[in-house]
Amino acid sequence: xxxxxxxxxxxxxxxxxxxxxxxAIAAGVILYFILRKxxxxxxxxxxxxxxxxxxPKIAAIAVSLAIIGYAYNDTWIYFHTAKIADDRLHLGxxxxxxxxxxxxxxxxxxxxxxxxxxxxxxxxRIKTPGQAEYLSQIMDADLLKINLEKLENxxxxxx
Numbered sequence: 001x002x003x004x005x006x007x008x009x010x011x012x013x014x015x016x017x018x019x020x021x022x023x024a025i026a027a028g029v030i031l032y033f034i035l036r037k038x039x040x041x042x043x044x045x046x047x048x049x050x051x052x053x054x055x056p057k058i059a060a061i062a063v064s065l066a067i068i069g070y071a072y073n074d075t076w077i078y079f080h081t082a083k084i085a086d087d088r089l090h091l092g093x094x095x096x097x098x099x100x101x102x103x104x105x106x107x108x109x110x111x112x113x114x115x116x117x118x119x120x121x122x123x124x125r126i127k128t129p130g131q132a133e134y135l136s137q138i139m140d141a142d143l144l145k146i147n148l149e150k151l152e153n154x155x156x157x158x159x
Contacts, residue, residue: 005082005154006147008137010094013075017095020071028064032056078123078137082147084154091126091134104129105155112144124148 035056072095079100081092089102102108109127115138122144124136139147 003084003154005084005150007081007092008139008143008147010080010137013080013094013137017071017075021068024064024067024071027067028060031063032060035059075137078135080137082136082151089126089155100134102126102128102134108155110148110152110155112148124151 032053036053076093076095078093079091080094081090083090083092084105087103087105089105089108091100091102093099107129111125111127113123113125113135115121115123120141121138122141123138124144124147126134126136128134136147
């Protein structure tokens with residue numbers, strides 16, 4: 001029997017991630033055009049050849065990947081859904097889509113984590129007896145209260 005506890009709508013997070021991907025690509029392209037050399041250089045024997053633009057390409061790719069990595073880390077490494085099925089807590093992730101199963105739900109430590117630099121945003125923190133830690137996607141105080149109560153009631157009701 002499956003018991004859905006809560007699900008956080010990922011629409012906002014897709015938009016947030018998409019904006020950062022666009023910013024990353026734009027920053028990479030701008031950096032590439034700033035760093036590249038425009039005029040050809042003289043090589044041996046007086047022939048003219050274009051300058052290698054490998055360094056600007058590497059810098060542009062590195063900056064773009066760093067920005068995308070930040071956005072991914074800020075949105076997709078947290079679980080969005082929680083449900084109980086087959087006496088296990090299932091935490092769902094969207095990107096890439098995956099599910100983590102926690103078997104000893106009667107021994108979980110459930111607490112609240114406040115996000116720094118995010119204003120009044122919170123996360124649900126779940127610690128297992130093996131010290132694995134899972135964080136939910138960010139939510140405001142009202143949604144946190146509702147989801148935390150649902151999670152605690154579901155875990156306590158089951159055991």
